[in-house]
Amino acid sequence: MSRGEDTMCFEVRQRDLMARLGTIETKGGKFETPALLPVVNPAIQLVSPRELRELGFKALITNAYIIMRHFGDRAKEEGIHGILDFDGVVATDSGAYQLLVYGHVEVGPDEVVAYQEAIGSDIATILDVPTGWANSREEALETVVETARRGEALWSIKERDDVLWIGPIQGGRFTDLVAYSARLMSSMPFHIHALGSPTVVMEAYRFDVLVDMILAARLNTPPGRPLHLFGAGHPMVFALAVALGCDTFDSAAYAIYARDGRYMLENGTYRLEELEYLPCSCPVCARREPSDLLEMPRWERERLLALHNLYVCLRELRAIRQAIREGGLWELLALRARSHPSLAKALRKLACYSDIIEKCSPTSRKKGVFIFSPLDMYRPEVVRFRERLLRRFRPPTKRVLLLMPYTTGRPFSRTPEHDSFFSTLVARLGAEGAKQVHLCLLGLPFGITPVELDQLHPLSQHEFPGPNWGFEQWALSLLVAYVR
Amino acid sequence: MSRGEDTMCFEVRQRDLMARLGTIETKGGKFETPALLPVVNPAIQLVSPRELRELGFKALITNAYIIMRHFGDRAKEEGIHGILDFDGVVATDSGAYQLLVYGHVEVGPDEVVAYQEAIGSDIATILDVPTGWANSREEALETVVETARRGEALWSIKERDDVLWIGPIQGGRFTDLVAYSARLMSSMPFHIHALGSPTVVMEAYRFDVLVDMILAARLNTPPGRPLHLFGAGHPMVFALAVALGCDTFDSAAYAIYARDGRYMLENGTYRLEELEYLPCSCPVCARREPSDLLEMPRWERERLLALHNLYVCLRELRAIRQAIREGGLWELLALRARSHPSLAKALRKLACYSDIIEKCSPTSRKKGVFIFSPLDMYRPEVVRFRERLLRRFRPPTKRVLLLMPYTTGRPFSRTPEHDSFFSTLVARLGAEGAKQVHLCLLGLPFGITPVELDQLHPLSQHEFPGPNWGFEQWALSLLVAYVR
Known part of the structure; x- marks a missing residue:
């Protein structure tokens, strides 16, 4: 045959x-x-x-x-x-x-x-x-x-x-x-x-x-x-x-x-x-x-x-x-x-392949994501945001990079704070001056977000209980306390 | 009545x-x-x-x-x-x-x-x-x-x-x-x-x-x-x-x-x-x-x-x-x-009461513990170790504090490395000199452990997949990459 x-x-x-x-x-x-x-x-x-x-x-x-x-x-x-x-x-x-x-x-x-x-x-x-x-x-x-x-x-x-x-x-x-x-x-x-x-x-x-x-x-x-x-x-x-x-x-x-x-x-x-x-x-x-x-x-x-x-x-x-x-x-x-810790280890290993996994994962998901631990930053939605920011987004050629902490409203670009912020900018710098400002939001878990992207999933749809303590901090505090 | x-x-x-x-x-x-x-x-x-x-x-x-x-x-x-x-x-x-x-x-x-x-x-x-x-x-x-x-x-x-x-x-x-x-x-x-x-x-x-x-x-x-x-x-x-x-x-x-x-x-x-x-x-x-x-x-x-x-x-x-x-x-x-992230928040709140909870928790448990996240350092067994080290353990009055990284064998004090380490110490410093050394093990997740305590639970009985990345590192790396 x-x-x-x-x-x-x-x-x-x-x-x-x-x-x-x-x-x-x-x-x-x-x-x-x-x-x-x-x-x-x-x-x-x-x-x-x-x-x-x-x-x-x-x-x-x-x-x-x-x-x-x-x-x-x-x-x-x-x-x-x-x-x-x-x-x-x-x-x-x-x-x-x-x-x-x-x-x-x-x-x-x-x-x-x-x-x-x-x-x-x-x-x-x-x-x-x-x-x-x-x-x-x-x-x-x-x-x-x-x-x-x-x-x-x-x-x-x-x-x-x-x-x-x-x-x-x-x-x-x-x-x-x-x-x-x-x-x-x-x-x-x-x-x-x-x-x-x-x-x-x-x-x-x-x-x-x-x-x-x-x-x-x-x-x-x-x-x-x-x-x-x-x-x-x-x-x-x-x-x-x-x-x-x-x-x-x-x-x-x-x-x-x-x-x-x-x-x-x-x-x-x-x-x-x-x-x-x-x-x-x-x-x-x-x-x-x-x-x-x-x-x-x-x-x-x-x-x-x-x-x-x-x-x-x-x-x-x-x-x-x-x-x-x-x-x-x-x-x-x-x-x-x-x-089991050995399965936790496996998940970290899997996270090393997050770029490949992101490419296989569909982009259609629109549900909010939960960010519990830093490992969750290797889930496809977040990897995609990172890729998009670093590879596909062209930062506008402006003269001023303005970093501002995240406010509680999300996405920021749709909050009243956003509007009043830009009104103030225009009032202070004039329309031309305000156009020279590239505003980025700063905070955890996403680090930095150009305001142009802040409606992207999952930036606008995530829940985050706040950063966790690190093992290093815990260990260091004990070390210091003991040596003292 | x-x-x-x-x-x-x-x-x-x-x-x-x-x-x-x-x-x-x-x-x-x-x-x-x-x-x-x-x-x-x-x-x-x-x-x-x-x-x-x-x-x-x-x-x-x-x-x-x-x-x-x-x-x-x-x-x-x-x-x-x-x-x-x-x-x-x-x-x-x-x-x-x-x-x-x-x-x-x-x-x-x-x-x-x-x-x-x-x-x-x-x-x-x-x-x-x-x-x-x-x-x-x-x-x-x-x-x-x-x-x-x-x-x-x-x-x-x-x-x-x-x-x-x-x-x-x-x-x-x-x-x-x-x-x-x-x-x-x-x-x-x-x-x-x-x-x-x-x-x-x-x-x-x-x-x-x-x-x-x-x-x-x-x-x-x-x-x-x-x-x-x-x-x-x-x-x-x-x-x-x-x-x-x-x-x-x-x-x-x-x-x-x-x-x-x-x-x-x-x-x-x-x-x-x-x-x-x-x-x-x-x-x-x-x-x-x-x-x-x-x-x-x-x-x-x-x-x-x-x-x-x-x-x-x-x-x-x-x-x-x-x-x-x-x-x-x-x-x-x-x-x-x-x-849900709000339950994760609640667990962190509970961890703030870890001293009280430790006192209510029985001390008889002898099962090994899994340390997945820094929050696990607030479980009673670890809190108890910390308390014991800082409040109840009297560091020996020795002249030299020697810090050594953890080896893989646990507890260290029962490994051949321990014995050969102390033999070397005696050979180099003499019996009296060796007695002046207070040896502590250094590493994650427990920070510091005097060798006298390293058979304590859960030091000798735990599984740890290694430290996790922190949110801060992730965010910082993205921030640096973007600004560059």
């Missing part, structure tokens, strides 16, 4: 930061993104695929390698949808994760491609070579090259035209290799790309590294193709991943955590025994106390914990989609960044 | 900041605090008292004045629990709010006391005189004095000994009057105190003023008596109110918002039409979309919205109780402070 065309399977209807609200269409149906695809292990089902569907998951992911070992040819006859009893979209991973964890897989890349086509996966993955974390740069490069070679091989092996193929991106923590891998894979007509091997980075809470990895992948793949993030299972990181341009992620965490007695929330994780109250209103928690769960038979408890974890994931996805819709993803991101 | 004893009705089992996790015991049963008492208007019941009980509310509040007008003597015969069909704790407000809103009430203070006793309220309120917001200082003082006079009158009027009486505190935005009112009311054997008239302050988003008001009331009433906050209906402010020492609050907001099509969340409010997704997992929202609600008959929609609002309130109360239990209320407070 010849190399396919770059089929359009992804429709974007709204953007915010690098996030997209969209739809992925497959032969098995379509689903909205950003989306979490729960990982289903047919051998251990705390929550059945049918229940996942009822909860609102329209797509799930399972492991072709495990299906092959458990069901063999039966899956070819009944089809993966039949085996799983799921009438939504079924994506299959290739077993590369097993390769990463166990170091070997007994089947070859061609066989995995053929098997996924045979069982009728809607979205399928080539058998890539995960980079992992501990590898040297040379080893990492090898995984990138070998993954690309297998990607290249796909187009002569594959027989169906209705399967969406995922082209995994490797390179691990070597972000230049991630970028290289992304460019290699982008040169082939994959429908979806996926960033591999982030699990170790996430488990080590190196979310700042994750920012670099995701952006290296995102910025080097065609924007028209969705980006999948493998193994991003905790709702705490969803907003970050989405803000960086990930459209889908998959997770077995809801079940793994449940089997380990761990209770997920948007801001972190509790062990069930640590809880005296269930701080959640999902159908599992609404009328229960932790003791109700602890006293249950183990299987039932794990099942309910898995359901709770899924409800929290769904709630977070809805919050993210709503945020994208209204241009409020930055607020959500900043809120989640308070879950 | 003679002046009663100061009956113990409130048991505290855990503290954090000025918050208490406790139990209030009444003749009608007991309930856990912090608690929200939903306001029930028997004339308009979106959610029936029986349903409230099933949702988990063990206490509610209704208006004695409205009950009197609607049910008159029937309520005396059937009792308020019978009228409402509620087998939990029933508190009654006196109608003072109606006085505030409509400016007149047709019944006198004595009659309201007798009526509440007659209908069997578990918790009752004298007919106080709300201060409101617009009043002058003189008028405010009058309301304080008249409320105290009515409080004094109670003890010769009341006939039952099994009712818990609320002594309302007035004074409005004049915090010295609030303090005065609190002292006046505290001199009488009320079981519970309540801060009146905060509604206008809250509606104007002047949460910073609310901080002063609550603390003026809390710090001038006996800690053994619960403090109620009238009309604090939005889950966004629960954590703040609780952290300042409020034990209970009441709210009609869940229903008022619902009738107005408003959807509450911990971080704010949406109009239902603004939502494309329901970012919540409560039984109302879990399997619905906004359109499902919008297409319903009005009554049903309002009812479900009220239920959702109640679920969110309950979830937040559970989160608050869990936070108190584990000593994490500061984190929750700081998270909620990102809901």
Whole structure:
């Protein structure tokens, strides 16, 4: 079969930061993104695929390698949808994760491609070579090259035209290799790309590294193709991943955590025994106390914990989609960044890319912005103002630069103070003299604003509780007090 | 009947900041605090008292004045629990709010006391005189004095000994009057105190003023008596109110918002039409979309919205109780402070009282603390370290003060670097010389730490993503770039 065309399977209807609200269409149906695809292990089902569907998951992911070992040819006859009893979209991973964890897989890349086509996966993955974390740069490069070679091989092996193929991106923590891998894979007509091997980075809470990895992948793949993030299972990181341009992620965490007695929330994780109250209103928690769960038979408890974890994931996805819709993803991101200092670090890393993110973000938002912390000065609306002031605004060629503190009315140019100020100017200097004055407003948080620009968003529409104390001041005051 | 004893009705089992996790015991049963008492208007019941009980509310509040007008003597015969069909704790407000809103009430203070006793309220309120917001200082003082006079009158009027009486505190935005009112009311054997008239302050988003008001009331009433906050209906402010020492609050907001099509969340409010997704997992929202609600008959929609609002309130109360239990209320407070700049302002105001709050907060917490922003330096653990360093620690009388930057290992005094450092010191200066060196570690966020103290909590147990940029730096850099 010849190399396919770059089929359009992804429709974007709204953007915010690098996030997209969209739809992925497959032969098995379509689903909205950003989306979490729960990982289903047919051998251990705390929550059945049918229940996942009822909860609102329209797509799930399972492991072709495990299906092959458990069901063999039966899956070819009944089809993966039949085996799983799921009438939504079924994506299959290739077993590369097993390769990463166990170091070997007994089947070859061609066989995995053929098997996924045979069982009728809607979205399928080539058998890539995960980079992992501990590898040297040379080893990492090898995984990138070998993954690309297998990607290249796909187009002569594959027989169906209705399967969406995922082209995994490797390179691990070597972000230049991630970028290289992304460019290699982008040169082939994959429908979806996926960033591999982030699990170790996430488990080590190196979310700042994750920012670099995701952006290296995102910025080097065609924007028209969705980006999948493998193994991003905790709702705490969803907003970050989405803000960086990930459209889908998959997770077995809801079940793994449940089997380990761990209770997920948007801001972190509790062990069930640590809880005296269930701080959640999902159908599992609404009328229960932790003791109700602890006293249950183990299987039932794990099942309910898995359901709770899924409800929290769904709630977070809805919050993210709503945020994208209204241009409020930055607020959500900043809120989640308070879950853990390592997420706060990641947000600062993201802020280093604020120029790029600004360019991806739509300019239509007209809602007022809240400025809580200096980090909020790196949100697209403020970056845009800065750019506009420094690059696009030509200061009038006047003889006098007059700096004046902000008054309380906003925008100043529409206040009575503005009018009386200019009347006074004309009265004192004459009409010609007044024309020689370039008035700029001075103050926090925006520093300086030529009066000509002060109706710009967000100058005229922001709320600011005033500058915060700095760490340096606090530390210095203690130092001085102690030394005295 | 003679002046009663100061009956113990409130048991505290855990503290954090000025918050208490406790139990209030009444003749009608007991309930856990912090608690929200939903306001029930028997004339308009979106959610029936029986349903409230099933949702988990063990206490509610209704208006004695409205009950009197609607049910008159029937309520005396059937009792308020019978009228409402509620087998939990029933508190009654006196109608003072109606006085505030409509400016007149047709019944006198004595009659309201007798009526509440007659209908069997578990918790009752004298007919106080709300201060409101617009009043002058003189008028405010009058309301304080008249409320105290009515409080004094109670003890010769009341006939039952099994009712818990609320002594309302007035004074409005004049915090010295609030303090005065609190002292006046505290001199009488009320079981519970309540801060009146905060509604206008809250509606104007002047949460910073609310901080002063609550603390003026809390710090001038006996800690053994619960403090109620009238009309604090939005889950966004629960954590703040609780952290300042409020034990209970009441709210009609869940229903008022619902009738107005408003959807509450911990971080704010949406109009239902603004939502494309329901970012919540409560039984109302879990399997619905906004359109499902919008297409319903009005009554049903309002009812479900009220239920959702109640679920969110309950979830937040559970989160608050869990936070108190584990000593994490500061984190929750700081998270909620990102809901709106005016709440961020309130947190800064609260930080001004950090010395007092530190003294109320237990010292037992040993969990690591997260330092996200300079405001976190005002949490009790850090205030305690500062106090300890400046007031209780006697710097050794040595001849040399040696300042050294923090190393990565914590606590430094248990690292190999520490040992090799002192070995070197002894090798260079001799044992006697080394004894003359007072070593302090220098760095952010804690400024300076004598090595003798560096095993103190939270020095050895904190996570810090590094100092943040300051607003001033950002603004200055823009100013310089523009002027250039």
